[in-house]
Amino acid sequence: MRLAPFEYLAPESLNEALAAKANLGAKAVWLAGGTDLLPRAKQGLAQPQTVISLKHLCAELSAVSQDDGKLQIGALAVIADVANHPTVQGRLPGLSEALHAIGALTLQQRVGTLGGNLCADTRCLYYNQSQEWRAGLAPCFKLAGEVCHAGGEGVERCRSVNQSDGAVMLSALDARVLLAGEKGQRSLPLEDFFTGQGETPIAMEADELLLGVEVALPPDGSGSAYERLALRGAIDYPLASAAAAISLEDGAVSTVRVALGAVFAAPLLLKDAVAPLLGQAPDEAALAQAAQRAGRHAGPFLVDNVRADLQWRKEMAPVPMRRALERALARARGTS
Amino acid sequence: MAKLQTLAFEVNGEAVELAVRSQETLLEVLRERLELTGSKEGCGEGVCGACTVLVDGAPRRACLTLALEAQGGQVLTVEGLADGAELSLEQQAFVETGAVQCGFCTPGMLLASHDLLSRQEQPDEAAIRQQLSGHICRCTGYAKIVEAVALAADRRAKGEAS
Ligand SMILES: Cc1cc2nc3c(=O)[nH]c(=O)nc-3n(C[C@H](O)[C@H](O)[C@H](O)COP(=O)(O)OP(=O)(O)OC[C@H]3O[C@@H](n4cnc5c(N)ncnc54)[C@H](O)[C@@H]3O)c2cc1C
Ligand code: FES
Ligand code: FES
Numbered sequence: 001m002r003l004a005p006f007e008y009l010a011p012e013s014l015n016e017a018l019a020a021k022a023n024l025g026a027k028a029v030w031l032a033g034g035t036d037l038l039p040r041a042k043q044g045l046a047q048p049q050t051v052i053s054l055k056h057l058c059a060e061l062s063a064v065s066q067d068d069g070k071l072q073i074g075a076l077a078v079i080a081d082v083a084n085h086p087t088v089q090g091r092l093p094g095l096s097e098a099l100h101a102i103g104a105l106t107l108q109q110r111v112g113t114l115g116g117n118l119c120a121d122t123r124c125l126y127y128n129q130s131q132e133w134r135a136g137l138a139p140c141f142k143l144a145g146e147v148c149h150a151g152g153e154g155v156e157r158c159r160s161v162n163q164s165d166g167a168v169m170l171s172a173l174d175a176r177v178l179l180a181g182e183k184g185q186r187s188l189p190l191e192d193f194f195t196g197q198g199e200t201p202i203a204m205e206a207d208e209l210l211l212g213v214e215v216a217l218p219p220d221g222s223g224s225a226y227e228r229l230a231l232r233g234a235i236d237y238p239l240a241s242a243a244a245a246i247s248l249e250d251g252a253v254s255t256v257r258v259a260l261g262a263v264f265a266a267p268l269l270l271k272d273a274v275a276p277l278l279g280q281a282p283d284e285a286a287l288a289q290a291a292q293r294a295g296r297h298a299g300p301f302l303v304d305n306v307r308a309d310l311q312w313r314k315e316m317a318p319v320p321m322r323r324a325l326e327r328a329l330a331r332a333r334g335t336s
Numbered sequence: 337m338a339k340l341q342t343l344a345f346e347v348n349g350e351a352v353e354l355a356v357r358s359q360e361t362l363l364e365v366l367r368e369r370l371e372l373t374g375s376k377e378g379c380g381e382g383v384c385g386a387c388t389v390l391v392d393g394a395p396r397r398a399c400l401t402l403a404l405e406a407q408g409g410q411v412l413t414v415e416g417l418a419d420g421a422e423l424s425l426e427q428q429a430f431v432e433t434g435a436v437q438c439g440f441c442t443p444g445m446l447l448a449s450h451d452l453l454s455r456q457e458q459p460d461e462a463a464i465r466q467q468l469s470g471h472i473c474r475c476t477g478y479a480k481i482v483e484a485v486a487l488a489a490d491r492r493a494k495g496e497a498s
Contacts, residue, residue: 001380001399008341008358008404031402038361038400039381051358055405104470106395106448107382234469235383 001042010053014060017052022182022207024050030209032076032116035108040121044131061211069217075115075210082114091217093331094224094243098169104234115210118167122160122201122265124305126150142199150305158198159303161262163237168261169226171269172243175215181208194266201265222247223331227320238262239308242320244328253277258294258321264301270294291322345406348416356403363387363398366413374414374443385471388444389413395451414443425488426450435484437475444471449485458493
């Protein structure tokens, strides 16, 4: 498979990079590890006129540092380095699990970046295919067409899904992203970074660059966990995934945040499903009920867009959720 | 048409300079321009691992790496593992163990093994399997490959020559 021609720039500084992007706008794309961008470019799904390599900014944007109870992770930090960072392993075990689940050790985890993982495009069985494969079908919403092959008739917009393991876990951890553009910097919660629209899943302007991610380190008595279902143990996107983050006060749940992946164009935050756990010291049955509710709330979002039977996904959605809740709670209680 | 740019890097210890197009992948440059056809293209989209080479010591899918990303870097391919007629530790172990059948996955497997052995003194079976999990083999069933890497690690620990 060959790439179509494009120009290549490798700016030496952040200012130079931002100026180039501001000048070229949406015709230019950033290149970090390339493990999401290049397969899409080979399939003609991304057709950049210019590729702007971020490789000279690695020194500046790869640090993982702690400040005032917050962990800051540079966008170009390599996935394995974040997953193996002692603070991440100790205080954010769910994030370590999610990042270890990505692709394979010798690919995404040593080459892919956290920023690339967050900015990775949404995916669909009918979209992430070669040009020849797609030629047999009318262009879908994500290709500026007027149909969703996964959702079928009556579906009025793109139903591609976010399958980024890091995005789902960081959403449950209520992380924020820091963006830089022509007009300066801005910070926003991940909840607003993902639009929920399959056609344009990320709320970044054409001149903007993701600088990094900020996660508040949870207080003592907190736990997080990540679970996913996939066909293979490696080199495979999740068919369903779940992230949970729980904090306890005097043994009772004081905060709980959960998100499902591979369901919706953004990590699907399910606040109502877990709200009944607040103030409780939940047992296994209560967690299972919360997971069932999460599965039920996710149901309407599911269409036939990943490589697994739709009915199976509907029935299985609560399973990773229950496992993630159980492990997050055990960690918060210090029993695992 | 994108302009040609000069790519200067080191391949298997030798300085190389050539003009490439922006969209050329490292795999295309290695195989088609430098005639180093040891690195294979299985899928071309990052799934199989057959194209794996080391760039500045880290494994990379050459099919998903723009050649220009290796500017100024050091690339190691399967052709650079042996010392003349003498096979590397991993290569010798693969041959002896029967870890090679059709051989298509072997260059990628060897470089992944080389990377693991350069980072870990005595990797256990779990570490070997995790390292190789990014590589697909359609012939061997993996057991012989895992055995070969363990043998190479073992020999090195005992200070035996291959
Ligand atoms: C075989 C295979 C299996 C995979 N399995 C998984 C999986 O299981 N889970 C998973 O989550 N992902 C998976 N991926 C996708 C991908 O490898 C990861 O998401 C990876 O983390 C992407 O990082 P990258 O640095 O390679 O991104 P790139 O490909 O370089 O970039 C991804 C996107 O983000 C943009 N971008 C990158 N950096 C920035 C920045 N700093 N600011 C603004 N925009 C930016 C790029 O323009 C591009 O659109 C898989 C990919 C392959 C090929
Ligand atoms: S050819 Fe590069 S991973 Fe398959
Ligand atoms: S030996 Fe044939 S693919 Fe591995």
